[in-house]
Amino acid sequence: MDAILGGRVVIVGAGHAAGQCAALLRQYGWTGPITLLGDEPHLPYQRPPLSKAWLKGEADAESLLFRPAEFYAENDIAVRTGVHVEAIDREAWTVTLRGGEALPWDRLILATGARARALPIPGAGLNNVLALRNAQDAERLKALLQPGKRVVVIGGGYVGLEAAASARALGCHAVVVEREPRLLARVACETLSDFFQNYHEAQGVEFVLGASARELRGQGAVHGVLLDDGTEIACDAVLVGVGAVPNAELAAACGLDCEDGVVVDLAGRTSDPSISAIGDCTRRPLPLYNRMARLESVPSALEQARQVACDLTGKPPPPPEVPWFWSDQYDLKLQIAGLPLDAPLRLVRGDVGKANFAVFHLTDENVVQAVEAVNMPDAFMGGRMLIASRKPVAPARLGDMSVSMKAVLA
Amino acid sequence: MAKITYIEHDGTEHTVEVKTGLSVMEGAVKNRVPGIDADCGGACACATCHVYVDEAWREKTGSPSAMEESMLDFADNVEPNSRLSCQIKVTDALDGLIVRTPQSQH
Numbered sequence: 394m395d396a397i398l399g400g401r402v403v404i405v406g407a408g409h410a411a412g413q414c415a416a417l418l419r420q421y422g423w424t425g426p427i428t429l430l431g432d433e434p435h436l437p438y439q440r441p442p443l444s445k446a447w448l449k450g451e452a453d454a455e456s457l458l459f460r461p462a463e464f465y466a467e468n469d470i471a472v473r474t475g476v477h478v479e480a481i482d483r484e485a486w487t488v489t490l491r492g493g494e495a496l497p498w499d500r501l502i503l504a505t506g507a508r509a510r511a512l513p514i515p516g517a518g519l520n521n522v523l524a525l526r527n528a529q530d531a532e533r534l535k536a537l538l539q540p541g542k543r544v545v546v547i548g549g550g551y552v553g554l555e556a557a558a559s560a561r562a563l564g565c566h567a568v569v570v571e572r573e574p575r576l577l578a579r580v581a582c583e584t585l586s587d588f589f590q591n592y593h594e595a596q597g598v599e600f601v602l603g604a605s606a607r608e609l610r611g612q613g614a615v616h617g618v619l620l621d622d623g624t625e626i627a628c629d630a631v632l633v634g635v636g637a638v639p640n641a642e643l644a645a646a647c648g649l650d651c652e653d654g655v656v657v658d659l660a661g662r663t664s665d666p667s668i669s670a671i672g673d674c675t676r677r678p679l680p681l682y683n684r685m686a687r688l689e690s691v692p693s694a695l696e697q698a699r700q701v702a703c704d705l706t707g708k709p710p711p712p713p714e715v716p717w718f719w720s721d722q723y724d725l726k727l728q729i730a731g732l733p734l735d736a737p738l739r740l741v742r743g744d745v746g747k748a749n750f751a752v753f754h755l756t757d758e759n760v761v762q763a764v765e766a767v768n769m770p771d772a773f774m775g776g777r778m779l780i781a782s783r784k785p786v787a788p789a790r791l792g793d794m795s796v797s798m799k800a801v802l803a
Numbered sequence: 804m805a806k807i808t809y810i811e812h813d814g815t816e817h818t819v820e821v822k823t824g825l826s827v828m829e830g831a832v833k834n835r836v837p838g839i840d841a842d843c844g845g846a847c848a849c850a851t852c853h854v855y856v857d858e859a860w861r862e863k864t865g866s867p868s869a870m871e872e873s874m875l876d877f878a879d880n881v882e883p884n885s886r887l888s889c890q891i892k893v894t895d896a897l898d899g900l901i902v903r904t905p906q907s908q909h
Binding site: 420439441442456458461464467468691692695717719721728768769770771775777778798799 | 829832833835837850876878
């Protein structure tokens with residue numbers, strides 16, 4: 394498709410993906426009007442610090458913003474905050490806002506994100522029961538995390554563990570309740586689950602694994618979590634971190650292909666070539682792994698922003714990327730590259746007991762599919778290159794700390 | 804406040820005032836200096852904010868941590884004066900700092 398650089402771009406959403414895509418479109422030469430429609434009252438801001446530095450009071454609201462307001466003014470990018478898009482009309486080429494205003498577009502980009510999965514149990518609506526997706530959630534959680542308070546985190550995923558670490562740093566008691574028999578069950582291997590559990594326990598976090606919350610109890614505010622075995626954990630606040638649901642309703646309602654997320658191709662196009670979608674709301678192809686997946690991560694959002702900005706401006710697409718993720722807890726830096734798919738072989742480099750190790754996931758042919766690195770950035774960076782190269786490695790060398798990652802790559 | 808000059812690979816200069824306490828990376832992103840992507844937002848996790856510190860400023864900006872050094876080892880076009888700009892905190896002592904951005908981040 395020809396690039397029509399002067400057309401009207403409307404981006405539904407004003408998060409990480411949306412802000413980046415708008416900035417890249419300008420950088421790549423898009424001259425037409427660009428409008429971001431955000432339902433939050435903020436300019437695009439960073440979500441990852443919400444469970445970490447921001448929660449601990451180490452970052453302020455201004456530092457969360459990617460770019461100052463002047464950036465958008467000077468680059469002629471209109472950011473409309475606090476607006477709700479109610480419908481997409483593909484025949485009229487408009488979006489309709491709450492209140493009835495219809496906004497025309499030539500290229501539409503959906504960056505609607507994901508929302509916290511709700512806990513379908515009684516008491517989930519009590520006061521002091523929170524999720525952690527946006528600045529408002531974080532503000533409320535921060536106010537509750539006073540020294541001595543007891544917080545129960547439901548869900549042992551990254552958000553829950555990061556929040557538990559921050560809660561401990563703020564002098565709160567933290568109990569994590571996880572349905573699976575191990576932490577991070579969906580997103581990391583057993584070695585990491587065990588390591589993180591031990592590390593958190595040493596910091597005073599308690600875990601109840603293989604347990605489900607049956608009811609949240611309280612009057613007005615929550616004061617206890619009832620588990621399915623009848624145990625009740627007393628608390629002052631509950632953080633629910635049981636995953637996210639893609640905001641794909643607008644796309645589905647106008648007939649775009651959706652399947653647990655808005656289905657897009659490698660250029661970020663939906664089933665309607667004039668509508669693209671990026672970020673947490675999408676299900677996207679992963680060329681290195683020959684499948685579609687929904688990746689809830691900042692790097693994936695940025696990558697898709699790049700794909701769409703390239704597509705719209707007629708630039709060659711970026712090369713297939715190695716997906717990656719990171720998490721900071723206490724003094725631990727976890728960096729993950731790739732996905733441990735089709736990878737039956739597992740190999741540890743370094744020393745788990747010293748919190749300095751990496752778990753590599755290899756195919757039967759010794760091709761690296763993923764690496765999970767704790768305080769070992771060279772294994773992460775080198776692992777990323779190995780994943781991209783698709784070349785087999787010698788497992789004995791990869792597992793041998795006396796052989797540098799550079800030498801493994803050579 | 805410290806005055807920082809960012810020089811792009813093609814020679815384009817951006818001289819901006821950066822609040823002390825911010826990182827050199829944040830100074831670039833908030834002032835629309837291209838070439839510093841900072842995908843991870845400053846967590847020392849991605850190596851997309853790579854810069855070359857002007858020789859005259861190398862001592863004042865200090866040396867990279869072991870973590871940063873390991874990340875830099877695998878960045879493209881690394882030189883002895885390479886740093887991750889998210890790991891350089893802006894202080895009054897850095898008033899006048901000059902950094903250059905590599906070609907690979909453009």
